Amino acid sequence: MTNLSFSDLTFSWPDGTPVFDGLDAVLGPGHLGLVGSNGEGKSTLLRLIAGELLPARGSVTVSGRLGYLRQDLGLGDGQRVDEVLGIADTRKALHRIESGIAQDTDFDIVGGQWDVEESAVALLGRLGLHYLADSTEQLDRKLETLSGGETVLLGLVAQLLRDPDVLLLDEPTNNLDHVARQRLYAVVGQFSGTVLTVSHDRELLDRMTSIVELRQGELRLFGGNFSEYERIIEAEQEAARAAIRDARSDVRKQSRELVDARIKLDRRLRYGQKMWDTKREPKIVMNERKRQAQVSAGKLRNNHIDKVDTAKEQLQQAQELLRDDREIRVELPDTRLYPGQDVIDLDEVQLACGPTVRLRVSGPERIALTGRNGIGKTTLLHGIAEAPPKVAWRMLPQRLDVFDERLSVFENVAAAAPHASAERIRAQLARFLFRGTDADVAASALSGGERLRAALAMLLLADPAPKLLLLDEPTNNLDLPSLVHLTQALASFEGALIVVSHDPRFLDDIGVTRRAELTAGGLVETLVR
Structure with missing residues (x-):
């Protein structure tokens, strides 16, 4: 096992x-x-x-x-392909043996892997890399x-x-x-x-x-599976929210009872003091009553204080079970485009990878750029950027390599928005979940999801504000909370989007209005209802 x-x-x-x-x-x-x-x-x-x-x-x-x-x-x-597959030395030894010029060590190198080339091309074929599986010579590519x-x-x-x-x-x-x-x-x-x-x-x-x-x-x-996991977590979170409501109610109840107890104790103390002042009872009796009242008051007060402390502790425990559901919330009015506003007019552009494309974008359209691997989607994005677009634009590359790695998140965003005050930048970064000292972390130390949020902050807070975003596989390397963060940020964006992505649910969530599939013959466009 x-x-x-x-x-x-x-x-x-x-x-x-x-x-x-x-x-x-x-x-x-x-x-x-x-x-x-x-x-x-x-x-x-x-x-x-x-x-x-x-x-x-x-x-x-x-x-x-x-x-x-x-x-x-x-x-x-x-x-070469065979080097990536880790079979380059084995292939060389095989070819020397087959050519009759084998060295003493070649048989040891091959071991029992006489069909290593055939196994490799068969696996390549199973995963759809058919042109690499055409022949063993393709392993030299x-x-x-x-x-x-x-x-x-x-x-x-x-x-x-x-x-x-x-x-x-x-x-x-x-x-x-x-x-x-x-x-x-x-x-x-x-x-x-x-x-x-x-x-x-x-x-x-x-x-x-x-x-x-x-x-x-x-x-x-x-x-x-993951859907079952989500159901379990949501049920636990609902139970935690209910526990928090109950715990808060208990804290309020115990706090009120503590106040009531203190009022009763104050009344007893005032009554005892009045009796002492008027000397209505023998001194020894009043002293004993005073002692008993102090003991009783201490027990009553401590009992209620303990109950309040217990209720607060239970509230804290319930709150610890509730997961952090922070959301990106940004207002980006400067990114707004109006219907009919010209954004891109790409006319008969020949891509290096083959296809000739035409693409026109107007207003706040959201376009999904799709196509098989290797057809040239990233090349097309760069072609759009070089056209150039008719509005301010920014590109989010696959590798998120938009940072000066030596600088902090704050310093990178400040470089992209030189006219913005430090206070405004930090306030906006807080909306991207970089609060306090989190904004001062070096870009080189960020995790995948943190890099995405920092890159989005750089792009969306840039000066001038972008009215067109070109996004190349933006969901790569994201955990699911970060995927939600990306969707939230793009929901606030009021400009045009061209997104390369193979995640259909993500494309639906960001409200794609048009799909453009890149084929060997050019772009095939369809409207999304």
């Missing part, structure tokens, strides 16, 4: 920021989706499992062979001839060729079109070992058998 186990796992970043402190957990076999907010440490946990990072204390145990598809594949354009989505699939093939028992996947559907996603779902679904995947792709997460939530440095296992 393949599993992953963590014993006293402790890890902090070099600046002292803790990620895990004594994590103990066992993850059994199955297909597991790892979810949690950006910055919780999902990718860090995968890197610890893979041995890319070493814990300060404790251990990670993997039963069986491990395959790891990183979020950032770290591949260079000059690499250079990486720069592949699109971002094809590179992701190639990276998955490289891991599957290792014949792993445990497969770690970090955002495996990034840059994949609909067809490629379906093929990946099928291949992952047929994998017989343990899968642990970090993804914002809800359809992929709904194909998992269990969900593992990473929250505040601890792992919690939920049986069932």
Whole structure:
């Protein structure tokens, strides 16, 4: 039974920021989706499992062979396909043996992998990379001839060729079109070992058998897929909200009873003082009554104070169960476009990748730019930017490489909006959830979701305010809360959008009005009702 186990796992970043402190957990076999907010440490946990990072204390145990598809594949354009697949040396040894010029070590290099080329092209074909599967000669192709989505699939093939028992996947559907996603779902679904995947792709997460939530440095296992996980969490949150209402009511009740008790005690004290002043009873009797009243008052007061403290403690415990549901709320009136206002007039532009396109955009249209991997969608976005558009515009690239990494979030936004006051920038950054010292964190230290929010802040708060946004796969590397944040920010944007995305639900959520599919023959446009 393949599993992953963590014993006293402790890890902090070099600046002292803790990620895990004594994590103990066992993850059994199955297909597991790892979810949690950006910055919780999902990718860090995968890197610890893979041995890319070493814990300060404790251990990670993997039963069986491990395959790891990183979020950032770290591949260079000059690499060949067989080098990415890790079979280059084996192929060379095979070819020398077949040519009759084998070296002594070639048979050791090949081992039992006599069909390694055939296995590789078969896997490439299963994942839809048909032109790479045409012949074994295609394994010599250079990486720069592949699109971002094809590179992701190639990276998955490289891991599957290792014949792993445990497969770690970090955002495996990034840059994949609909067809490629379906093929990946099928291949992952047929994998017989343990899968642990970090993804914002809800359809992929709904194909998992269990969900593992990473929250505040601890792992919690939920049986069932992501939809079932959402139902459980929502039920827990509703119970927490009800508990908070009850606890608040109890705090008010106990506080009122404490006030009433104090009023009664004050009345008794006044009565006792009056009796003392008028000397209506013997002194020894009055002293005893005074002593008893003080004891009784102390007990009564302490009893009510204890009840108030208990009620407040229960309220705090209930509030801790309620999750942070912070939302991005921004007002961007300067981004407004009016119906009929000219935005783009692209006429018969020949793209380097082949198609000739025409595109006209007017007013606050929201256009989904779709098409298969490698057809040239990113190239078209750059072509639109170079046209240039007739209004102020900004582009959000796939890699979110819009920052000066040495500067803080605040300093990057200030550079994009030089005429804005520091107070206004910080107020706006707070609306993007960068509050207080969070705005002073260096761009290089941001997590994926934080980079997205910071990049959106740079784009949307820029001077002049953009009236057109070009977004290239903006949902890549996002956890689900960050995906909600992105949707919220775009809902406040009143200009035009052209979005490259393969996430149909996201496109529906942002209110796409037109779809433009890029094909070998140009753009095929359809209205969205």
